Amino acid sequence: MNEALQGNNFYFEKAASVQPDPINPKLRTMEVIDTDFHFTPGWPIIRDYLTEPFKSRIFHYPATGLEYNPEPANEKPGVGQDTHGIAQTGADVLKVLDQFAVDTVILNPGYNRPQSIFNEPVLAAISSAHNDYLIDKVFPVSDRIRANMMVCHRDPHMAAAEIRRVGHHKQFAGVFTEFSALYEQLGNAKFDPIFDAMQQHGLVLTAHSGGFFPHFSPLWNGARTWIELFGNAPIGNCMAHLAAMIVQGLFDKYPEQKILFQEGGMWWLPDFMLRMDDFYLGSGGDIALVERKLASGERYLHKVPSEYVLSNVRFSTQPITIPKNQKHFSWLLELCHAKDLFCYSSDWPHQTLDPANWVVENPASIDEDLQKAILSGNSRKLYGNRL
């Protein structure tokens, strides 16, 4: 309580020194599941878990991609990855979960590692080491910890072998891949070995924005700013990957397969769904020529494109953008089917971190039911018994 004090010529109240918790207290009374948290064990840990011949042939972490961020032009460093810390152990993870009022987390392998290792057998070996470390030392720490396994998705057969090797472990909730302008669309049939392997374990495919370092895509070679590369590029890249999944028949071949897109935005979804349906209904003829339809003998999709979004695709929420007009926010949430499609994510520890405050601090747009759906309900439905 503030205390009234008398100064030389006046009265004043005494202000108490405090350490405010910026996390909304309501979140500590609700179940919160974080679907995107970057876990980055260092090289000494990974090296311990490498198998031969890699263990005796690799001496340093082979992460060689360039990292772009606006740090050179910022007086205060720390924009980009690892802004909020580095988690390398199960204890590190639990500390962050408690800080941000998260009950259960799905770890993603350190952000720029899969994409920045050029040598695919090396990437596959490091992926196995990462996964073995999780199984050996991280999962036993707490049942609150789940993870997407690391794979070399650029080589679908290597990725499939890794999924078959560790996919039985119940604390792996899914498989981590990246979508970008540098990679072929994940919906292309060349990735079917990955989806074949995932069917055996009912795993969710996480498609996380990535692939900026270095810039090899002609379009993004012209980018000069963080805003373009991280604010803008993922939106178009996400649409490209999702469109391929739908119209190249991924979900007709694998009707149970669920995809969680991360960091590709979502407010573009209403236009995407309408436009895909329109183009399909008027110009769907060449669907008969995609690999999966050539193999199945079918000519068309089983349903219109927008219906696959609702049945098979989910979006993690970070970095959500929130209009100041609450009515607009409600409309966006409704048009994007947030009550079924949105799964909360923080993206810890990156600079665009989204603590879950926004879910409970906009009650005019997000009622109690929608709060529960976004914070945990949709993720529970998505991951089923893997959570």
Place this chain on the structure above:
Amino acid sequence: MVDYLIGAVGDIPEGMGRAFQAGRRTVAVFKSKGKFFALSNRCAHRGASLCDGELSDNGTVVRCPWHNWPYDLATGEHRLDPKEKQRSFPVRVEGDRIIISI
């Protein structure tokens, strides 16, 4: 306006912020180049504690610890868009005491 005693001049280290409960308000008080500044503590963006931010731009700005928004210490205005504003409060030093008015 109510005056609140924050503490002694030496309580806030140079280049740092500290949070204080002043009545119903939580206020972040910063010391930059020997001068004191007070802004509402909860960041207008997503609610981080500004008292944990770092000073930059030659000590004229506090950067929010969550997403780096730069607020002018003297006015509370975002450096890139003055419409995004933290409330700022007058601070004075009397003898050894820091006092803010709300």
